[in-house]
Amino acid sequence: MEPDLFTAAAEDRQEKDPAGSPLAVRMRPRTLDEVVGQQHLLKPGSPLRRLVGEGNGGPAGPSSVFLWGPPGIGKTTLAYVVSQATNKRFVELSAITAGVKEVRAVIDGARRASGGFGKETVLFLDEIHRFSKAQQDSLLPAVENRWVTLIAATTENPYFSVISPLLSRSLLLTLEPLTDDDLRGLLRRALTDPRGLDGAVTLPEDTEAHLLRIAGGDARRALTALEAGAGSALAKGEKEITLRTLEESVDRAAVKYDRDGDQHYDVASALIKSIRGSDVDAALHYLARMIEAGEDPRFIARRLMISASEDIGLADPSALQTAVAAAQAVALIGFPEARITLSQATIALALAPKSNAAYLAIDAALADVRAGNAGAVPPHLRDSHYQGAQKLGHGQGYQYPHDLPGGIAAQQYAPDEVQGKRYYSPTRHGAEARYAEVAERVRARLRGADGEGAGA
Template sequence: MESDTLFTLGEPAAAASAVTGSGSVGGFTAVGPDAPLPVRMRPASLDELVGQEHLLAPGAPLRQLVAGDAPMSVILWGPPGSGKTTIAHLVAAATDRRFVAMSALSAGVKDVRAVIETARRQRRSGGPPTVLFIDEVHRFSKTQQDSLLAAVEDRTVTLLAATTENPYFSVISPLLSRCVLLTLHPLDDAAVRSLLRRAITDERGLAGALTLDAEAEEHLVRLAGGDVRKALTALEAAAGSATALGNGRIDLATAERAVDTAAVRYDRAGDAHYDVTSAFIKSMRGSDVDAALHWLARMLVAGEDARFIARRLVIFASEDVGMADPSALGVATAAAHAVEYVGLPEAQLNLAQAVIHLATAPKSNSATTAIGAAIADVRAGRGGAVPRGLRDAHYAGARGLGHGTGYRYPHDDQRGVVSQQYVPDDLIGIDYYRPSQHGAERSVATRLPLLRGIVRGLPAPAPSGASPGGGRAPARSGVDDTQSTTVDAEATDEIGDRADGKVQQ
């Protein structure tokens, strides 16, 4: 048995040993009788794997990987409790290859290179090939993922990586292209139900010591939400409660009482991921910078992926700050880049700076509501043909079809704006964007009616703030390209002055 810094390297003989008992199996600690119920109930073979039938067809990549018939590298993508780690255990137990397991939470480039170098030495000396399992690979930085490329390319190691995040965003393209991507789905209710029943009767589980009422079973199935680990953890908590009461059956009341216990055991960091994330976003939206920093700290201490936090900041910058402070998006994007470039723990400074900026910035959701309304119209089938003047006219014969006819070039007008129809006929007069009076958007709210007036050929509106309320403006008739605008000289001058930067805000 060899030992590397962060993990145990199982020799082929160990990999063929039993799933339970002392010692280790293929780099994983062997399962003891005191292990949690989800661990004890891990399938011992692919035939026991439930709920991923699309991966279990004869000759499928997963079966080839477990059987050792093909040295293909695989990325397993699926939600928590869908079977990713279980599959890794099956590969470790079934193969005669050297199996190394590590977590991206604790491993670094040095550790990866040590495994690869050992694999090269063993291959040169005629030893068994190496399978490298990396759990939560999305937590590896780009540099850490880069360190895997050459070894995966020349098959020095066969990579088996697991992730709960979309690999098209969290795994670098060169590594993704060298691997087969297998998507695991959340288990359906029937699969969770069958695994609960197996756990009740199986010797590895509760061994028939208790019975599970139908109502309690349905409660646990609903609680799981497709996460079998969550279901089995709740079942174990309910079984412990029933046993303590001297009851040989788990009824609905016992199962309901066990839910809180299960949640604590399942949420090992002490923070509910989605609740804390929601509190974080709502604190920034509410401009409570101190609360936002508290929730940021909670996520960082709990081990939340800094890239997840950064993505939320980039979204928030447009969703909740938007045009009230257009610089917010640049700040959030810079913080996201810093997270990738610097990494934790130093990147917490970049995240904190971005959070302070976003929480104290003026707020506007006008971009959110504007694109939402536009998308709703498109999905409802509104919006006809592209106006002829806007159609592509660069190819031979386009003019003969009327494409580009009547188009007016805005830069030919001294104001840089002309009267012209830009929307389909059934959307004439629609106002998707309704600016707020907050921050930098106040100047947009003043300028926008003037722009719309010129474009639509309407009389200049009286100076006012943002359009009140929501809803759709009444449709108006089309605008003739040759019609002169009726915007008065004062409004025209203001448009020109604003374009020249002469108007003070």
């Protein structure tokens, strides 16, 4: 049996008994105008509009489209809308479970449908990045000959995960994460729309805020949670989905956390202070609260990078590398997987030896500069690469450290006003103990304290 027959049968059941379908299915957009978010793709004359035949000239463009973005933001929905708008058969496959055999069966069915009934097919292939190169190669004839309109979805960068011949023949559309405003509009539409809850219940502001937090930018998750909360409320004879009812129905307690208020700063402060205090378990607790409350993972990553320099510094120089790598990874993968990366970085920072010497050093130097202690640069350190510099005495007497044994020249580097001032006072914690020893030896050599002078 062809895979598309299953899809057709399911859609037929949903049309006959829409009330029996999940809320997320019932609220699936029927036109591009009903799509939530992705306004950058839905402007008049956009490639997506042209693909469904809007604008001058009717349907146009490539027969293959790649939708790239995080889960739950409407990739399947867009594919379905394209099939509905163009009156084409809609066949959905997942690269997780389907192989070349299933793909070829769909393509053969599409060719028969096109030849026998004049009905074209939209093949929606989810998670295409999971297909091997050979499996992706099997799609090329269908794309080149326009036997199907291929709409492929991926959560990974297609330039790394999709073969070049297939990608070069396709239109790549990047989908953006849904905002809270996008999801809020979707929830309110679902509450009143006859296809949805049709006004059966209301959603107070605090319950709506919690729903947005637990949705994490995922439209399906938001509608599923709303449906669960509505079912629980109606079962208790209530017309309002209270916060307690929603918590009970989705089994996730509301985190008291306002991303724009005191809790935002209090919990972030507690996270950093727990890392500074080396309490790894407390740090993970506050990290979990921020994640559960829907905090922007990039904000958390930025705080960790600051902590790596402010509280750890040279006691463990790799801490900053870890934090920066975590920030880069978070930007690439997003939630929910980013929680693992943030956890790794938080644990590493909490258990690292601590030093605020770098933080204190720059603030001490800044204090002197702001107080006016910023004297003239010593003449031998001034730029000597321009005409006339020699007449001014610039660069004269400068000793090139690389020409000397040990690579250190005992000469004055700081202005007279701060000569001999110590800003950096290293701790003896972790790797900084070595930096402390080196700093003392170098300072002694710079003063010529060992009696060997400039050639030391």
